[in-house]
Amino acid sequence: xxxVSGPGRAGETSGSLPDxxxxxxxxxxxxxxSLDSRRDELEYWLTEHLRLxxxxxxxxxxxxxxxxxxxxxDETINFVLSCxxxxxxxxxxxxxxxxxxxxxxxxxxxxxxxxxxxxxxxGKGRALVGSYIAGLQNTRxxxxxxxxxxxxxxxxxxxxxxxxxxxHMMDAVNVNKAVDYIVSxxxxxxxxxxxxxxxSHSGQIFTCLAxxxxxxxxxxxxxxxxxxxxxxxxxxxxxxxxxPEKAExxxxxxxxASSLAMIGRLHWIDxxxxxxxxxxxxxxxxxADNSTEINARQDTKMGGFADRPGDMVDVFHTAFGLGGLSLxxxxxxxxxxxx
Numbered sequence: 001x002x003x004v005s006g007p008g009r010a011g012e013t014s015g016s017l018p019d020x021x022x023x024x025x026x027x028x029x030x031x032x033x034s035l036d037s038r039r040d041e042l043e044y045w046l047t048e049h050l051r052l053x054x055x056x057x058x059x060x061x062x063x064x065x066x067x068x069x070x071x072x073x074d075e076t077i078n079f080v081l082s083c084x085x086x087x088x089x090x091x092x093x094x095x096x097x098x099x100x101x102x103x104x105x106x107x108x109x110x111x112x113x114x115x116x117x118x119x120x121x122x123g124k125g126r127a128l129v130g131s132y133i134a135g136l137q138n139t140r141x142x143x144x145x146x147x148x149x150x151x152x153x154x155x156x157x158x159x160x161x162x163x164x165x166x167x168h169m170m171d172a173v174n175v176n177k178a179v180d181y182i183v184s185x186x187x188x189x190x191x192x193x194x195x196x197x198x199x200s201h202s203g204q205i206f207t208c209l210a211x212x213x214x215x216x217x218x219x220x221x222x223x224x225x226x227x228x229x230x231x232x233x234x235x236x237x238x239x240x241x242x243x244p245e246k247a248e249x250x251x252x253x254x255x256x257a258s259s260l261a262m263i264g265r266l267h268w269i270d271x272x273x274x275x276x277x278x279x280x281x282x283x284x285x286x287x288a289d290n291s292t293e294i295n296a297r298q299d300t301k302m303g304g305f306a307d308r309p310g311d312m313v314d315v316f317h318t319a320f321g322l323g324g325l326s327l328x329x330x331x332x333x334x335x336x337x338x339x
Contacts, residue, residue, distance in 0.1 A: 021276060023331075028304060031318070055079065055109060057315045057319035066332070073115070089133075104159035161211050162214065162339075191226060192208040210339045227263055242255070254323040
């Protein structure tokens with residue numbers, strides 16, 4: 001995902017939302033700023049394996065809200081570089097093993113804050129990061145592993161192309177073989193799975209489409225067949241799910257909507273109903289009798305988005321809820337590139 005500018009936004013919808021549903025930007029900014037201050041909470045330490053990813057999600061949300069400077073830049077750079085290994089890869093936090101997912105987040109973070117040059121000044125250099133990523137490609141099939149232990153997944157393939165494109169090092173890997181592998185993951189319903197023959201899933205469809213977009217091979221997609229499958233992910237409440245017969249989740253506001261945007265079919269879902277669902281997933285407040293009050297009054301003392309109304313908020317769903325709203329041209333949010 002990256003922010004873009006210019007006229008014309010895919011999936012722009014018209015219509016009005018209920019008056020009580022408003023996007024409360026400042027509470028969401030404060031929520032993200034508070035995340036690294038909760039070191040006395042057990043949850044903070046139990047989620048250490050998501051620290052670098054969480055920083056990316058938080059920065060993504062802040063950029064979408066037009067508040068890119070809400071986190072200290074120097075501290076952000078220092079933390080990212082503290083997660084790098086001698087082989088060029090990055091771990092989730094200092095002392096954690098290097099992995100593709102964290103390496104991609106590190107590159108994305110540095111790109112967002114215009115700090116990729118820090119890889120040369122204080123890090124191990126762009127070339128070594130690219131070499132680490134390239135070393136995880138399966139030269140026989142074209143796909144990528146997540147780390148030295150060999151688990152393969154189309155998430156890692158997309159992540160590799162995403163990071164290498166930001167580093168301007170796409171020639172470090174065999175892109176054609178990677179594209180062939182994605183094509184082999186296509187299913188009869190138009191969707192894509194984690195590997196050839198695996199069930200179609202909205203998250204995996206995003207990774208495959210985004211990788212094809214980066215490789216400039218979106219022409220290989222049966223857009224109408226896939227568009228039908230993706231549009232059927234919208235359920236009665238307006239939210240989107242990951243596959244048939246599953247519950248809606250605000251994160252699919254990004255995975256599904258961005259996939260539809262990449263193939264020019266975002267208008268095949270009801271954008272206003274999706275906006276309303278996402279906004280209802282904003283922070284819920286707790287009344288004096290400890291009963292949960294779901295967004296009826298848009299409590300401005302808290303912030304964040306949950307997976308669905310009434311659940312606990314987290315930075316992951318906050319980022320992708322805002323991403324979904326941005327794709328739908330929601331006022332006061334920066335425009336986002338669906339890749």
